Amino acid sequence: MSSPDEVKGCCAAAYGRDAVALILGESYHPGGLALTRRLGRALQLRPGTAVADLASGPGTTARLLAAEFGAHVDGVDLSGVAVARATAAAADAGMAARVRFHLGDAEALPLPDGCVDAAVCECAFCTFPDKATAAAEFARILRPGGRVGITDVTVTERGLPAELTDLAGWIACIADARPVDEYSRILAGAGLRTTLIETHDELVSRMIDQIQARIAVLRITAPQKLTAAGVDLERVEHYLGLVRAAVDDELIGYTLLVARKPGQEQA
Numbered sequence: 001m002s003s004p005d006e007v008k009g010c011c012a013a014a015y016g017r018d019a020v021a022l023i024l025g026e027s028y029h030p031g032g033l034a035l036t037r038r039l040g041r042a043l044q045l046r047p048g049t050a051v052a053d054l055a056s057g058p059g060t061t062a063r064l065l066a067a068e069f070g071a072h073v074d075g076v077d078l079s080g081v082a083v084a085r086a087t088a089a090a091a092d093a094g095m096a097a098r099v100r101f102h103l104g105d106a107e108a109l110p111l112p113d114g115c116v117d118a119a120v121c122e123c124a125f126c127t128f129p130d131k132a133t134a135a136a137e138f139a140r141i142l143r144p145g146g147r148v149g150i151t152d153v154t155v156t157e158r159g160l161p162a163e164l165t166d167l168a169g170w171i172a173c174i175a176d177a178r179p180v181d182e183y184s185r186i187l188a189g190a191g192l193r194t195t196l197i198e199t200h201d202e203l204v205s206r207m208i209d210q211i212q213a214r215i216a217v218l219r220i221t222a223p224q225k226l227t228a229a230g231v232d233l234e235r236v237e238h239y240l241g242l243v244r245a246a247v248d249d250e251l252i253g254y255t256l257l258v259a260r261k262p263g264q265e266q267a
Contacts, residue, residue, distance in 0.1 A: 029123030029151060030203035030254045036061050036122065037068065039149045042196055042258050043118045045069040050116040052076065052141055054106050054134075055124030059086025059099065065120070066098045074116070075101040076109055107133045111141045119148045126152050126177040135190035144263020148192060153177040153204070154253045164242055180255045192259035201253035208244050212237075 029035070045051065047070030053062040056075030059082075065071040077083050083101045090099040104110035106121070107130050119138050128134040138148045155177045178186075184194040215233065218226050226233065246252045 030153075030207040031151065031200055033060070033064055035151055035200065035203065035256065036064050036120075038198075039120060039122070039151055039256060039258075040065055040069050040071075042198075042256065043120070043147050043149045045071050045118060048072065049118060050074075052109070052111060052116045052119040054109070054119055054121040054138070055127070056086060056101060057082050057124075059089050059101060061120060061122055062086070062099050062101070063090060063093055063095055066095050067093075071098075071118075073099045074111060075099070076104045076106065076111065077101065078103070078105055107137060109137045109141055113140055114143045115141050117143055117146050119146070120150075121148070122151045123153065125150050125183065129176070131178075131183075131186050132189055135186050135192065138187075139190040139192050139261055142192075142261045144261060146261045146263075147195075148187070148259050148261075150183065150255075150257045150259075151200075152183070152255060152257070154180045154183070154255045156251050156253075158251060160246060160251060164246060177252070180253075180257065183255075183257060184259070187257075187259045192261055194257060194259045196256070196258040198256040199253060200256060201247075201250075203254045204247050204252055205244065208240050208247070211240060 031038075043051075045065060049069065049071045051062075051065055051071045051073045053059075053065070053073055053075040056062055056077045057079075059075055062073040062075040066073050075083075075086060077086070080103055083103050086101045087096075090096055090101070102110050106124070106128050119142060121138070125131065125134065142148065157179055160177075180197060180199075184197070187194060215226075215236070219233075243252065
């Protein structure tokens with residue numbers, strides 16, 4: 001069993017690789033930008049809202065929230081490569097004044113107490129080894145009445161096949177996914193009350209379809225890119241097959257969840 005530090009280090013390194021961007025495209029989570037927009041609406045984001053994007057990756061979510069909702073966003077990610085790339089992308093998009101990125105751990109956020117109106121965490125909460133500490137950090141940085149919005153992989157009480165619970169499963173955001181009720185209990189332990197739960201299970205199968213379609217196109221149009229990025233197609237396709245089987249068995253789903261910190265409602 002890998003240690004928490006090993007898990008976090010491997011996840012950070014993996015999501016900073018070119019192979020991930022090549023296979024997943026612009027958005028690294030089921031539902032893509034459409035679900036991010038839905039999350040922004042559920043959080044009632046508006047111009048001037050201060051938002052933290054936790055495990056911000058390439059910065060796609062942060063830039064969308066700034067561009068389409070007028071939010072001011074601080075992204076935090078454990079990968080220095082991801083932070084550098086996201087910072088450069090924000091500058092290229094003319095958003096440097098409204099979107100900033102910080103190197104940091106979700107279990108020890110480099111942000112002050114009560115600094116944001118909302119926090120988002122897309123397809124990453126399940127990868128945090130110490131979810132209770134991460135939830136407490138979410139609550140710490142929220143102002144009274146602030147909200148946290150999570151989109152993430154869920155599992156049933158039956159659990160997962162052993163092959164999906166190893167280190168590769170952690171990197172694929174599956175191994176330590178929990179039932180949605182458990183996510184709510186973890187957040188409640190940090191003083192965050194769940195106010196909205198939406199089921200989007202179909203998005204996992206759709207993402208698998210999209211990944212397989214991207215791979216099929218790249219095999220024909222740019223096989224050298226797959227080789228240069230070190231993509232092990234046999235392993236990727238085997239793993240996708242395992243995930244699809246778990247989805248078909250209704251072991252894996254996807255959920256949007258919003259929870260609120262007690263206190264005066266944000267204007």
